[in-house]
Amino acid sequence: MARLSSVFAALVLVPMLLASSAAGEAVVELADGRTVAGQIDSRTDQQSLWLQRSAQNVWLSVPYAWTDVAAIQIDGESVKRDQLLAQLDNVAAQEPKVAVPGESDTQVVPLPTTEPYTQRATSCSFAAELANWDSDVEPDGYLVAVTVYDQCGVSMAVRGTLSATLVGEQTDNRGVAVEPVELERWSDRIETAQFTHGPAVFRLPFRQIRPEVDLAICAGAILQVEVGAFGHGRMASSAAVPVRGFNPIRDVFQQQTGSRFFRGERSAPTGSGRTDWAARTGFEAERTLP
Incomplete structure (x- = not known):
């Protein structure tokens, strides 16, 4: 019990x-x-x-x-x-009690709306590099990739014209650079289809100069690109570009032999359309002045 x-x-x-x-x-x-x-x-x-x-x-x-x-x-x-x-x-x-808001406690917040805007081309930029598009070893000109931007910095396609100018320096008989001069000038059409895959790419061939032969031309220059967009206006951009690619071996060979090409290298033949810039402009005569 x-x-x-x-x-x-x-x-x-x-x-x-x-x-x-x-x-x-x-x-x-x-x-x-x-x-x-x-x-x-x-x-x-x-x-x-x-x-x-x-x-x-x-x-x-x-x-x-x-x-x-x-x-x-x-x-x-x-x-x-x-x-x-x-x-x-x-x-x-x-269980914790959770307050459920009633209709009087709720507030309707309108969603933000984005009004469409009309694109207006306001600026442009480009990237340029020396390029070779034939069978010899010399650069034949520049490949230039052009981008056009609207007022919000968004890339856009335009129709219009492209003009470009290459301004560089020449040296006298003492190897001193003198006043810059215009070395090349180009113009081309711009179509909207060229912007389908990104920047519009243009070839700017050397027609007046042959940098690997015209050694009086300094190795660097300024390239200015101007875009005239139909219905938008004109816009320009400029940048420093090489006229001759950096190559210490060719520089030494040039000092020793007066040519930047080795024996047997394929280069543009003399009289191929790009003539000696110094001789054509009379710069050789200036170099012989006392």
Whole structure:
């Protein structure tokens, strides 16, 4: 009879203990040695123990498989799984209440609208490089990639004309550069189809100069490109460009032999249309002046 009384007291004591610990702090020791704390969540069931934690109005519930739970303490008292499940309604923390705004609390914010704008060409830029497009080793001119931009800096296609001017320096008989002169001038048409794959690319061939032979021309120059876009106006850009490519070996060979080509190299034949610039302009006569 005494034994039955003690068993009954133990059964009654546990519910009372759990009831008094409602929404108390639970400390859970996991099988891997970690310890986590929080309030028992009402979603706790036969498969998982759910712990609820909150901070700064943010609520987080995390499940832990019972197989990963080694021990549970609520307010410092050890509790078994079956005991916890039996008194879950008394122990579990209440669900946080979330205020749902009513119609009077809502505000309709109109979406931003972007009004279409009419593109207007306002500027241009280009990239130029020496290029060779025939069978000899000499550069034949420039490949120029032109980009046109609208008022927002977006590239666009235009129709119109392209004009370009190459201005460079010449040297006197002492090797001193003198006043810059116009070396070449080009013009071409621009069609919108040329911008289909990006910048419009143009060939600017050497017609008046032969830089690898006309050694009186300095190695650097200024190339100015001007775009006349129908319906938009004119815009220009300029940049420094090489007239002769940097090649120290050819420079040394030029100093030793007076030519930049090795024997057997294929170069443009004399009288091929690009004549000696110094002789044509009379610059050789200037060099012979005292």
